[in-house]
Amino acid sequence: MKSLTIKARLVITLGVAILLLVAIGVMGVVSLGKVKEELRTVYEDRTIPLDQLAGIDRLILLNRLLISRAVLSENREVSRANAEAVEANIASISDIWDAYMSTWLTTEERRLADQFAAQRKLFVTQGLQPAIALLRDGQHAEARRHVLNRMETLRKYVLNERDENKKSPA
Numbered sequence: 001m002k003s004l005t006i007k008a009r010l011v012i013t014l015g016v017a018i019l020l021l022v023a024i025g026v027m028g029v030v031s032l033g034k035v036k037e038e039l040r041t042v043y044e045d046r047t048i049p050l051d052q053l054a055g056i057d058r059l060i061l062l063n064r065l066l067i068s069r070a071v072l073s074e075n076r077e078v079s080r081a082n083a084e085a086v087e088a089n090i091a092s093i094s095d096i097w098d099a100y101m102s103t104w105l106t107t108e109e110r111r112l113a114d115q116f117a118a119q120r121k122l123f124v125t126q127g128l129q130p131a132i133a134l135l136r137d138g139q140h141a142e143a144r145r146h147v148l149n150r151m152e153t154l155r156k157y158v159l160n161e162r163d164e165n166k167k168s169p170a
Helices: 006-073 076-101 107-136 140-160
Strands: none
Touching: 006 076, 006 107, 006 140, 076 107, 107 140
């Protein structure tokens, strides 16, 4: 080392420092690529499904509101229009649900999703569809009883069930 001049020592030191800086920069760029991919996964597997579930929740609430307004109005035209809107919302919910189920789900999420799908099917087939049929037939009093009794029981079961030990209202 004694035979190296100060200039040579400085060039070697500076060269090593530059190589270390380039290596650190390359590691940073590679890490950013990995972080970008992980964030994309979070967005696709968590954020989009969260938006889908919020959309389903909004449409379920809208269906309840539409049915209630139809029952309270006792106007055939309002009942018909609301029944059509509820049917369109049921189809939209099914489309959104299919898209949600095609995303990556954990075992627990899959179990809860399957449970919700069964509960929703019950709510649609035994709650919404009979109410729509009654409203279309102009049977507002019977539709009102159905909404207040059967649909309310089903709604509580579908939207509030968190305990696996609760019994189905079927």
